[in-house]
Amino acid sequence: MKAPFDPRVPLLLLLSVTTGLVDAASVLGLGKVFTANMTGNVVFLGFAASGAPGFKILPFVAAIVSFMLGALVAGRTGKAHIGRPERRWLMTSAIVETALLWLAAVLALGFDVALQAPEGRLFAIIALTGVSMGYRNATIRQLKVADLTTTVLTLTLTGLSADSSAAGGVNPNWARRIGAVVAIFLGAAMGAWLLLNVGLAAPLAFAGVLVLFGTLACTLHSASKRIVGT
Template sequence: MTSHLSEAVHTLVPGRDDRYGLLSPALVILTFVSGLVDALSYLSLGHVFVANVTGNIVFLGFSIAHAEGFVWWTSTLTLVAFVAGAVIGGRIIHRFEGNRAKHLLISTCVQAAFVAAALIGIYLLNRFAPEPAMGGAGTGAAVAQAVRDTGPSLNFPTASHVDLHVITLIVLLAPAMGIQNSTARKLSVPDMPTTVLTMTLTGIVADTSAHGHEQSKLGRRALVLTALAIGALIGALLQTRGHEDVILMIMLACLLAVIALMAPHVRSDARWVTGR
């Protein structure tokens, strides 16, 4: 147990000569962001995932089979927007792949710009084009007054139609996560894809079974799984209380933390920066 705890601490506070250096804690933070954004998207945007896009392909199949037009549109829009983000991520890789700190810095800056745009967009929509409260109750004027009294929130129905609030969040958050996924894939830090953690969980169980618990990398892997779960928990708690704007603010703060981690090292020749 002590060795696993030490491994988790070393992941968050890596040594100077660590092969992946500050990439590891940065990707843990981005994993937490994935939990937040998927809680927001699944609970508020008609049961789609903007980070774990595999689920959207399944939902798309479900929607076609059951003729659920709302889910079909949201799933399709999410996939298209995510792919657009992956294209942007690919261009960033092409330009900055030789310096991993600069690569993560630039990609996170672009990702943060998308999240900031989503926050501003939702605030403006709630101020000037508020939707009826969830369940369709209340007049537009009543909702507008509620927004002024309590601050920005999504306040839109999520099971009947695609409105501007849903479209705004999908077209801004899905590209942000496409960029994050492409970046994590290129960095290839073991057990830290930041979104789909199926193989991470499988690795804990399979490696323990094959080689014993000392070879399971439990500390590192459990840390990542916990980050995703805590992000999802916090996101769900905030969403159920109508604080979707706060979720976006926390996401933005996390991205700024990653930027702050990377910025001082863009000119470093450390092993984790150069990849050599």
């Protein structure tokens, strides 16, 4: 029997695109800092701590701390929506994330990528996008949609191989797993192009548009009437 359509699946694939957009903006525009994927920051922080040239400690610390702050707020927000319609929770999260990304885009209009100046704006953009992505990650974690974290691909790629026919598996969720990889790839490519040809603000602003209107489209589906926690 075919499983019923889950509007969260295409939404999470779209949000995976925005991960690529945000990380393209942060890595290429903010000095090799990831604000959506924290694994890279921990590795780069280790490089910086060892004195490797081209890596500074404070930007990575700022990204990690802001990400964790966003996750903390999202955790409390998700628990506050238990017993309420899921669509209300999703739209609340989308509005928060979009507002943070658009504010970061506004600040990016006055930021010199080549000189990484002014420094105050550098840290403000890192903080805003870090909080946004932390908020997103914690929200998605609470949704518990299999194989769609929107930011991390290590386990996705592992699953594709380990659960494949070649490994004696049955290829569960292979389409969404491949879709997640393609989505982040496309987002990164688009984000890089927008940054190089339009400016740092462009990928951040576009990410906010996708988050807001993608979530709105999802919440219009009747399945989004489900009650959180049931």
